[in-house]
Amino acid sequence: MPRAIVIRSLDEPTATGAINTAAVEDIDIAMLGDDDVLIEVHYSDLNYKDGLALTGKPGIVRSTPLIGGADLVGTVVESASPAWNPGDEVILNGIGMSETRHGGFCELARVPAGSLVKLPSAFTQAQAAAIGTAGYTAALCVLRLMREGIDASYPVVVTGATGGVGSIAVAMLDAAHCPVAAVTGRADHYGDYLRELGAGQIIDRAEFLGQGKPLQQARWAGGIDTVGGEMLANLLAQTRYGGTVAACGLAGSPSLPATVMPFILRNVTLAGIDSVHTPLIQRQAAWEFLAATLPLDRLESATLTVSLDDAIPAAHRLMNGQAHGRIVVDIRASTSVA
Numbered sequence: 001m002p003r004a005i006v007i008r009s010l011d012e013p014t015a016t017g018a019i020n021t022a023a024v025e026d027i028d029i030a031m032l033g034d035d036d037v038l039i040e041v042h043y044s045d046l047n048y049k050d051g052l053a054l055t056g057k058p059g060i061v062r063s064t065p066l067i068g069g070a071d072l073v074g075t076v077v078e079s080a081s082p083a084w085n086p087g088d089e090v091i092l093n094g095i096g097m098s099e100t101r102h103g104g105f106c107e108l109a110r111v112p113a114g115s116l117v118k119l120p121s122a123f124t125q126a127q128a129a130a131i132g133t134a135g136y137t138a139a140l141c142v143l144r145l146m147r148e149g150i151d152a153s154y155p156v157v158v159t160g161a162t163g164g165v166g167s168i169a170v171a172m173l174d175a176a177h178c179p180v181a182a183v184t185g186r187a188d189h190y191g192d193y194l195r196e197l198g199a200g201q202i203i204d205r206a207e208f209l210g211q212g213k214p215l216q217q218a219r220w221a222g223g224i225d226t227v228g229g230e231m232l233a234n235l236l237a238q239t240r241y242g243g244t245v246a247a248c249g250l251a252g253s254p255s256l257p258a259t260v261m262p263f264i265l266r267n268v269t270l271a272g273i274d275s276v277h278t279p280l281i282q283r284q285a286a287w288e289f290l291a292a293t294l295p296l297d298r299l300e301s302a303t304l305t306v307s308l309d310d311a312i313p314a315a316h317r318l319m320n321g322q323a324h325g326r327i328v329v330d331i332r333a334s335t336s337v338a
């Protein structure tokens, strides 16, 4: 019987607001469903949404019992689709895993053939998991900024910079020769880390909080925002004429207390980024871009690996702001590899 992290509903919310509980269990293989490709999962990883799901917070898991894990990387065991053969190495991100369909925190997964991406030859399976939804989302953001045009004489600002999306966005932008300003609440602890990733400038998160003027000094060629709220509003107000801000997250707030001034007076574009329902062709393009540009040595220094048993405590650390960079889950490791 495969081992999995299964999320189940609680009868009553806990004092901390958890509505679900998560535990490692041996599951019946029938639980995996009947999608056309059976994968032996070797790695998954912890994203912000996995942190929410594994700590039982509302908003992510919409059907229980559910195997958690928004990402998986592994090898095809059986395929009813001609697109894939046993032995193929594949990546799957999003598509509702850990929301409404079973995900990657399990030794086996049954998944739809049409959402899988071939593992690029540039990456091992462990490296692809270290990238995960965070890196793939960072790639979607950087590609979007590039499509809209980046004036590389000014910095691109990245918020939530020590997080998974932020860390990889900083490294990719620097590799693409864009100057990067990293906004973080943890400059004291992680200043060196962010400089090693490629940040030329490190800015305290506090500078972006509070309600600012609708238009402020135009400093940024563009931005990648993982935080939302006042941070995103101030970032828009500081973006230069014609710049683009890619908004992908809400680590601070889902609100947007902004005005239309940056849009109508500075021609600023606010670009929404979703990684869950991205069409396959864009997923493939993002992974190809990662393979071509991501400096793997910097990814390594940003990655911690844990076993399936240690993934739940690691999720609590992520939600308590005690983690940075990326956390890979080695599904077959029997003990802690942290």
Ligand code: NDP
Binding pocket: 046, 047, 048, 049, 133, 134, 137, 159, 160, 161, 162, 163, 164, 165, 166, 183, 184, 185, 186, 205, 226, 227, 247, 248, 249, 250, 251, 252, 253, 273, 274, 275, 276, 318, 323, 324, 325
């Ligand atoms: P992480 O938990 O790895 O990083 C989030 C970072 O945000 C933290 O490291 C911290 O960075 C910053 N942060 C946390 N809390 C606050 C706060 N209250 N105010 C301001 N900053 C805060 O998460 P991920 O990188 O995996 O994800 C980031 C966001 O992007 C999440 O909201 C996630 O849901 C979203 N996301 C969206 C996707 C999409 O498809 N649109 C896909 C992937 C992620 P620091 O300490 O450096 O300030």
